[in-house]
């Protein structure tokens with residue numbers, strides 16, 4: 645299913661792919677913003693709380709989602725002790741393909757836990773960085789702790805938060821915008837933004853890459869693409885699907901057809 649010819653991680657428009665070597669794009673920073681933007685295509689978030697009640701494991705879910713072609717992965721274990729999250733990150737890292745994130749394998753980040761992301765990177769795991777929310781450690785401290793080449797994502801849910809994020813484009817790499825619809829996967833989430841408010845938030849967050857999160861399914865792809873989105877981010881759509889591999893494939897195909 646993970647056909648390299650259809651792979652945004654091997655895409656000819658990707659300035660870092662071999663096939664683009666003849667016409668290199670201008671350098672856009674140490675972490676390559678355009679590569680990260682394209683990796684927003686099919687962003688999968690999960691933790692034990694999302695799959696274990698359904699009789700699945702995080703590792704099996706990740707294996708199947710990789711086969712289906714996800715382009716970005718986030719380990720969001722809530723609640724979780726640091727050591728347990730680190731151990732899960734080790735196991736996930738071991739099944740990720742070798743090579744460059746965004747080209748040969750999905751990016752892989754840890755939710756909230758800058759300490760775990762730091763430890764994982766010290767161990768040489770394929771952990772690219774962290775995704776933090778508005779009340780987590782401020783991103784300037786996250787950047788100082790993780791270094792220049794770590795990937796840092798920030799949650800935004802309003803125009804004001806996006807306006808505050810945009811000037812930090814040298815510190816953060818992308819924003820998650822949501823919830824797009826109401827969600828069952830985050831207890832304290834506000835009501836869904838809907839397409840119009842999403843458009844205003846994504847506009848305010850420019851030039852940062854973004855993904856839409858919260859009740860998102862492949863059916864949303866055309867509307868999200870038309871409103872300035874760079875990709876689709878899901879928990880339930882993949883975790884609750886009869887076939888995780890097929891759901892991941894559907895998510896990615898929907899975005900590739902919509903953008």
Ligand SMILES: Cc1ncc(COP(=O)(O)OP(=O)(O)O)c(N)n1
Nearest residue numbers: 755775776777778799820821857877
């Ligand atoms: C890609 C992405 N976007 C938003 C979130 C939500 O993060 P946050 O607001 O910190 O809430 P929790 O996920 O920590 O409950 C996310 N995790 N990923």
Ligand SMILES: Cc1ncsc1CCOP(=O)(O)O
Nearest residue numbers: 823827829858859878879880
């Ligand atoms: C973590 C998070 N942040 C905003 S909505 C959300 C949950 C998304 O999960 P689902 O795809 O199941 O609605």
Ligand SMILES: [Mg+2]
Nearest residue numbers: 756776777780
């Ligand atoms: Mg958080």
